[in-house]
Amino acid sequence: MVLEFLQGLSEMQLVGELTVLSLLIGGIIMAGGVIIAKIAKLLFHKYYAPSLPKDTAQNISKLIYFGILVISFLGFTSSQGIDLSGIMVAGGIFAVVIGFATQSVVSNLISGLFLIVEKPAKHGDTIELPDMGISGTLLDIGTFSSKVRKFDGTVTRIPNEKFFTSNIRSLTLSTVRRADVSVGISYESDIDGAILAIKNEIQQTMPFVLQIPEPEFRVEELGDSSVNIHVFVWHPRDDWSQAQPILLTTVKRALDKSGIEIPFPQRVIWTGKD
């Protein structure tokens, strides 16, 4: 019964030597290839990817997935008796036409390949693209575009061409980072005393601030109303939130505890009678 049904399908010719049966077999090969590719990708992500760096895992995953799809496609074409050499010749002409038509797509694809090879940033790195005003965590360098999760939680898609040609500032490439704030003290206050007070407060209350290099203090300016001191501290690169946002609070607390005045801008007005 089944054999007779299949025999019937093999006799139903569609175009040239293409029969319904060969098309069915080709469909099964392609569907099987897609399923196997998805399962292989899933197994890789479950058992091997966690032990690899994120970007390596992503690249190998794509290689496995698309590799199996390409093999399936070759199986499909051979099952249909399609001679790929003819397509190759025709492909040369079409490639020129398609190249002009899809210039930006190809450009994004090539840029994506260059990004994968050059690795200006890895998956999971915190980066800043000053030209585009984007900063956040690099989620993925895809085939045509890259994704960056901004600090507000939203995800921005950037075409690979733009990403590749932009200035990329990596915030996680160095082991440590520097945080800095500026504070003004009154002209009557002791500068060395203020610096010592800030230094002690940082030492006691900011455990993520590095002891080596030591916090640095520079008298930056003799301003209109205050002597301005710039404070620089280094911290582990992953602990920005434990340094920069609380540094100014710490400096203010240190000056308050020591009774050192942070002056308001002052203007002396003389009236005509005086």
Next chain:
Amino acid sequence: MKIMSDNSEITFSNYGVYDLESDLEFFLPNTTIKFHRISDNAFSYFRKNYEGMIVEKIIPIKSNNLKIELAPIRPLNHPARRTSHMFLQFDKDIYLSENSAASIFVHCPIEIGIFLVHESTRDSLDWITCNSLNSRFGLYGSPDTGKLCKYAKVSLATDYTDSNSYLEGVMQIVVENTLSFGQSISKIVFQITDNALYYQDSKTIIDGIKITMKKRAAVNIADVKTTSLQTDWSMSPTWEDKIVSTHMEMGLE
């Protein structure tokens, strides 16, 4: 160990393995730890430090009894685990003349771990530092290529018995200068995950290191290797990821 505090005498708990049947309290400098049985199958864990920070956990148990081990651990966890390396800055430089060797003892900061004891393994329940002000980071090298380390300014010890209970262990450092000129040593950087800790009562000692100052081609380097201790003191458990390394090199400055 006993100290006087607020006109009352506090006896600090020794390191070791304790049976936990009902309630149990540990007193450490600036920290109090309490275990309390809340049911047949569970204990509660409570820790409070001098800053008022409280940590509470529930510990479900299978058997009726529970064993706890209080032990010194490597100083890598406070304020957060960021590195496996230790940067010890000596309070006084050590000068070694050409082709000479010396053996010194130094204090090295420690933290304290609380472990649940099973037959052959230890589970980390919690860890503390009794001296959070001396638990800081430092960078060895330049900001772009340097190595992030836990940093401590340390003093020389007289011998293995000179440990500062709950705060610092004692480590032996053997230094050999094979160079043709004298050299001062003011700091050492090494991967402390290779060094085991041992305890007895409230004292701690740590596996030593051997530093060989030598010339390699045109560069003078300090070759740092770990040396295992032979002691009858109890070895501390640990739960940190063990990163296998043969040795570390420092540049001579």
